[in-house]
Amino acid sequence: MERTFAYLKPNAIQRGLVGEIITTLEKKGFKIVALKMIVMDEHLAGELYREHTGKDFFVPLMKFVQSGPVVAMVLEGENAIKRLRHTVGRTDPLEADAGSIRGRYGVSVRKNLIHASDSPESASREIALFFEEREILDYTLALEGEL
Template sequence: MERTFAYLKPNSIQRGLVGEIIRRIEEKGFKIVALKMLRISESRARELYREHAGKEFYEPLLAFVQSGPVVAMILEGEDAVKRLRVLVGKTDPTEAYPGSIRGSFGVSVRKNLIHASDSVESAEREARIFFDESEINDYSLVIEGQL
């Protein structure tokens, strides 16, 4: 199974959407293999968004993701990266499909509720920023193999 990384940004927590977003992720058949709530340090934020360094939105993005707790997770599933990106929706909530997470709950391009890795390589790199290998759980769901 393919793994991907995501985290719920501070406004997801502030708006009380953690349970609803995780419910949607699980309903789509993703298996959560790692999950934790934490504050993102400046060094973690800079490492996570290093490809955006120097862009006009970089510093405001770093400040936003450090402004409160986040919920980080590693998910497993078939074609996990692509499927999660579809579920999350486009960055601009006005362009995100209705029913996607950002289409349903998003109000801002810059404060867009959730981050989802854009490739398997990014997912592996980003997951290592937040999780040690010992924090990733290998288990089977009762329904695995029945879908």
Template structure:
């Protein structure tokens, strides 16, 4: 089973959309295996967005991501990285399709509610930044047999 990191960004937390976003992931059948509310520090921001630190937009990105708490979530599921990114929609909320999280709730490129890992490598790196190994919960959902076939 694949895992990914999802961050509900400060705009999501401040707009009180945590429950709405979580319910969409749960309704899709994705499995929450770790979750916590935390304040991103400038140091953590630099680690998370290492590939952007030297770019001109990074200072405003750091200011935004450290401005209020985020909710870090580890989701598990079949093709969860692709599934979550499809659910989010285009990065720019103004360009995101209706029915996607950003299409329904965002009208900004930067304040786009949610971050999600874009590959297995970034998912592992990002999960390691936000969670210790003992913070993951391994449990079975009783509804799993009703969400997908045994051979999937």
């Protein structure tokens, strides 16, 4: 099974969407193998978004992601990275599929509710930023077990 990383941004928490978004992910067949709520400090936010350093949206992004708690998670599943990106939807909620998370709940391009890794390399790097290996659990879902 492939692993990927996602986190719910401060506005998802502020709008009370944590349960609905996590339910959406579970209903799409993702297995949550790590989950935590934290407030990102400047170092963590900077490492997460280091490829955007110097871009016009970098400073507002840093302020936004540090403005309140986030919910970080590691998800597993078949083709998890590609499927998660599809489930999350395009960055602009006006361009996102209506059934995607951003299409259903998004109201802003810059405050787009959820981050999802875009490659195996990004997923590995981002997981390591937020979780120690011992925090990632290996378990069997009832649906995975033998009947």
